Amino acid sequence: MIGLILAGGIGSRFWPLSRRSRPKQLLDLLGGGSLVAATARRVEPLCGAERTWVCTTGDLAAAVAAELPGLDSSRILGEPSGRNTAPAIGWAVRTMPEAARREVIAVMPSDHWVADEDAFREAVRRGAMAVERGDHDVVTVGIAPAWPETGYGYLELEAPAEPLSVSPVLRFTEKPDAEKAARFVAGGRHFWNAGIFLFRGTVLLDLYREHLPELAAGIERLAADDLGAARRREIYAGLESVSIDYGLMERLDSIGCVVADCGWNDIGSWGLLAEALPADGDGNRTVGDTLAVDARDNLLFADEGAVAVIGVEGLAVVRTGDSVLVVPRERAQDVREVVERLVARGRLDLL
């Protein structure tokens, strides 16, 4: 199969570590290198480096390429501007040579964490086989939920499903409340939507034409050989900014879900990063030069310098060369408010 890694996005939720020039996918949040490099390593056994494509924004293309020395830079596509996942995926697929477009393509984000990579890859393989057989136009990867997360989207199936089975998706449910999430986890019919999709490229473009005709037309215009750079930017900036989930997947009749029981986390915030790091005896998760005295369940992340805490619980404390952030882990998604305030204050030096 062909791999398509989505490596755009600004990742302001990892401030102060993430910056305009260094968003989340370029950060080494888990040890062992950047998240995008870890993603490329994870998919290499599935499709091989020479069949792996990356879609990012033009201003990040050089930094992404530097993280992926094994990939030919002609397959690292830089969008003229960052829109959303539906334009990015459609444009990237249309940019591939026709032979590649006819194959099964696995598209996936570049900034997630997977605990059991073998189990993950096996699920992707099973999904690809279902697409190959024509069982479904699109197969998505559903993760067996590890806790009743309210920040994730869920895929609802007809019945409880075993790992590696493929069944039709009845419904997408975005971010349920805590009660509903608990019911989802208890019932066994709901799986986390990992944002990973498998399809034939040609079929996907047909589905765009059917469900997102204007976007499909724009993507087709961008495929013209004789387009100047300015016109190209102009057309791209005019594409509808819509996610592939909302714009396409939720409208399809024939979408399957392959169940992966692999340990997965979208590392959507400092709080979720903590879930992906090993805890010490006091429940603290630490990166770098840290010291915890009588403190429990904290994330202590020292990118530069030392972090010491006493008598605190459930906090994320992040130190970089120029900043420190302190936030309760459960409120870590609110770091966007800090970034917005810094923008309002004109503090580009910290962004």
Place this chain on the structure above:
Amino acid sequence: MIGLILAGGIGSRFWPLSRRSRPKQLLDLLGGGSLVAATARRVEPLCGAERTWVCTTGDLAAAVAAELPGLDSSRILGEPSGRNTAPAIGWAVRTMPEAARREVIAVMPSDHWVADEDAFREAVRRGAMAVERGDHDVVTVGIAPAWPETGYGYLELEAPAEPLSVSPVLRFTEKPDAEKAARFVAGGRHFWNAGIFLFRGTVLLDLYREHLPELAAGIERLAADDLGAARRREIYAGLESVSIDYGLMERLDSIGCVVADCGWNDIGSWGLLAEALPADGDGNRTVGDTLAVDARDNLLFADEGAVAVIGVEGLAVVRTGDSVLVVPRERAQDVREVVERLVARGRLDLL
């Protein structure tokens, strides 16, 4: 009168800002320069720069002198090693010329904060007059308590006392529990012991001979002209390490207290520093480049770089060039445990 400023001490409770080479008294914690410089400015109207003495440890003498350009360095005394307040005060007084020793000496720490300096000085003047008149051998300054602090020592008087009055001290009470502290504050007969003492130098040395005869003898040996540096260090290191409160003051029959209603704080911890800084509308006290989102009653201290917090309450967050500390304000005195752990880990780079 003569002023004697005590500027020794290691101040590990202000880690990570305080270091071995830069203890609390050398820090600019309140704005407007180091605490020792602020102390010298505060006492200058009382005794004049030419009658102000400073006692510190030898390794800090140069740094202290640099903070006090108006003081002749011959009056900045460097102890061969840091012992405790009883040796330091006795030795410093004995080192003064005999004429100075016969005068009233006001001895005071170098690392405190005073809100109303005029009221403070007037109280010290009244105390000095009481010593001058021979009403008491020693007069100590009692601060009208602003809250039922459990970390301070209290001076108990016979009856509620007005500001600037001088009355006999019945009892010293170290660090009462919360219930007792609340009774102290309500009763009006208890005052914070500010660690400021007034006495004639000659009388103090007589009291040492009576109550601390071994220490007095050691101090007398140190006064010999022909002592070599090594022998001097040896004798000093052998002096009893005892505070003047415990070793002498609490044993005296004739000790007076002059009441100062001036706003005072020993800045004994990051938590107490917060009490001395102005609060914004959310109760946050900030120094340097800070940002608080939906956060209340925190101390945010950015010595270098930026500090941002979201959704936290009652914390002290301190950022220096190489470290960050996060601790609940009410547990700020426990920063000593961090310093002890760093010592145990051999992390001299952070000490």
